[in-house]
Amino acid sequence: MEQQHHNPDSLWNKYISGDDDAYADLYHTYVQVLFAYALRYTSDRELAKDCLQELFVKLFRHRSRLKPTDNVKSYLLVIFKNILLNAIKKEEIYQGHIHRMQPDEVCPPADLPEIHEEMHHTARLVDQSLECLSRREREIMKMRYQEEKSLQEIATLTGIHYQSVQNIIQRGLKKMRRHLCIGDTG
Numbered sequence: 001m002e003q004q005h006h007n008p009d010s011l012w013n014k015y016i017s018g019d020d021d022a023y024a025d026l027y028h029t030y031v032q033v034l035f036a037y038a039l040r041y042t043s044d045r046e047l048a049k050d051c052l053q054e055l056f057v058k059l060f061r062h063r064s065r066l067k068p069t070d071n072v073k074s075y076l077l078v079i080f081k082n083i084l085l086n087a088i089k090k091e092e093i094y095q096g097h098i099h100r101m102q103p104d105e106v107c108p109p110a111d112l113p114e115i116h117e118e119m120h121h122t123a124r125l126v127d128q129s130l131e132c133l134s135r136r137e138r139e140i141m142k143m144r145y146q147e148e149k150s151l152q153e154i155a156t157l158t159g160i161h162y163q164s165v166q167n168i169i170q171r172g173l174k175k176m177r178r179h180l181c182i183g184d185t186g
Contacts, residue, residue, distance in 0.1 A: 008026070008029060008030075008072040008073060009068075009069070009070070009071075009072055011025050011026050011029065011072070012026065012068070012069060012072045012075075013068055015059075015063065015066075016063060016066045016067070016068065018063075020173075023056075023059070023060065026059075026072070027056055030072075030073065030076055031052060033073070034052055034055070034076065034077070034080050035048055035049070035052060037077060037080065037081075038051060038052070038080070038084055041084065041088070042084070042088060047084075047087055047088070048084075050087065051080065051083045051084045051087050052080075054083050054087075055076070055079060055080050055083055058079070058083075125180060126176070128179070129175075129176040129179040129180050130176065132175050132176065132178075132179045133172050133175055133176070136168065137168055137171065137172040137175070138172075139158075140154055140158065140165060140168050140169060140172070141169065141172050143157065143158075144169055151165050151166060151169075
């Protein structure tokens with residue numbers, strides 16, 4: 001699912017206001033840009049992935065301390081740069097010269113087969129977790145996340161109250177999270 005149609009500032013504000021879905025949307029919007037950014041300064045792909053994970057864990061843990069920003073991309077790149085530089089120093093990869101990182105110089109990744117493979121693996125896991133939902137929950141989740149319909153559109157199409165649609169989505173997400181945690185063996 002493409003997330004590029006979302007306004008990043010709006011996503012950021014939704015996230016810091018408590019919207020968990022906005023967190024996932026922010027991740028999907030920026031993960032490839034940040035990964036490509038890291039690869040400009042280290043060839044260690046695992047280190048880059050670890051730093052990405054650390055960034056999003058920090059965002060999750062410290063949501064209550066996050067503030068609105070005028071430029072989400074630059075904000076994330078600055079935090080990510082600090083995490084990356086600290087990791088490089090810790091790994092003793094630092095060789096006395098790190099070129100100044102400029103957020104505007106980020107190039108989109110040309111071809112990142114590992115990222116694509118991970119995305120396909122994640123999609124398979126999500127598909128498997130959808131199987132634990134009832135037919136109605138799957139139908140509503142599909143409308144919300146694949147067809148990207150608003151909650152009001154779903155309520156109108158299904159004849160269900162708006163609040164009930166919200167409840168069904170939240171219940172479905174909880175079931176899927178439980179299924180993914182139980183199925184995660186490594």
